Amino acid sequence: MYRKLFVLSLAVQSVLFAVVGMARMPGPPSLEEFQRHFDSDGDGQVTRGEIQLVRTREFQQADVDGNGHVGLAEFLNWEKQRRRKQLQQRLERLDLNADGRLSEAEFVNGHLLGPEHVPGSVFRLADIDGDALLNLTELQALDDNRDAWHFAHIDRNADNGIALDEFLQAPLPGGPGHPRP
Numbered sequence: 001m002y003r004k005l006f007v008l009s010l011a012v013q014s015v016l017f018a019v020v021g022m023a024r025m026p027g028p029p030s031l032e033e034f035q036r037h038f039d040s041d042g043d044g045q046v047t048r049g050e051i052q053l054v055r056t057r058e059f060q061q062a063d064v065d066g067n068g069h070v071g072l073a074e075f076l077n078w079e080k081q082r083r084r085k086q087l088q089q090r091l092e093r094l095d096l097n098a099d100g101r102l103s104e105a106e107f108v109n110g111h112l113l114g115p116e117h118v119p120g121s122v123f124r125l126a127d128i129d130g131d132a133l134l135n136l137t138e139l140q141a142l143d144d145n146r147d148a149w150h151f152a153h154i155d156r157n158a159d160n161g162i163a164l165d166e167f168l169q170a171p172l173p174g175g176p177g178h179p180r181p
Contacts, residue, residue: 033089058082087139101133121158122149 038046038054062070062078070078094102094110102110104123126134126142134142142148154162154170 087143091136101135103133107134121155122152125152
């Protein structure tokens with residue numbers, strides 16, 4: 001019983017992530033991305049039937065062993081592949097000079113909520129190799145670490161450290177104003 005509820009909750013989360021687009025970096029998918037994903041007949045409208053068709057295909061992709069059930073390992077693998085594909089699509093959309101990497105300007109200005117929602121320190125934290133550009137691997141690492149976003153929002157002076165005054169001014173985790181990438 002509990003296992004079924006757990007798997008069901010994972011499935012519901014998956015639908016929410018796909019439909020609402022909570023892939024964390026650099027913002028939720030646009031309406032255009034949503035339509036491109038679900039509008040299977042290309043008529044500019046997304047019906048409940050089209051969503052069900054796409055979700056059924058996704059389930060079949062996740063069900064690697066074909067037994068009609070998606071186990072936890074299959075689900076986690078499918079989610080990882082889906083997020084990586086989504087990050088690749090976003091990288092391509094934001095990469096204005098088509099060099100396969102994001103400059104800080106491309107990264108910050110490409111956020112759907114506006115550049116004020118992406119502190120520059122997030123970019124510097126994500127730039128693992130220090131080349132002032134983000135590649136897919138670095139975006140994946142940032143996507144996997146939501147806490148980096150939270151850290152960057154608290155570190156208001158972008159010195160890669162949180163002082164007591166910054167910490168005290170930060171919203172409580174999970175509360176109103178808590179940063180969500």
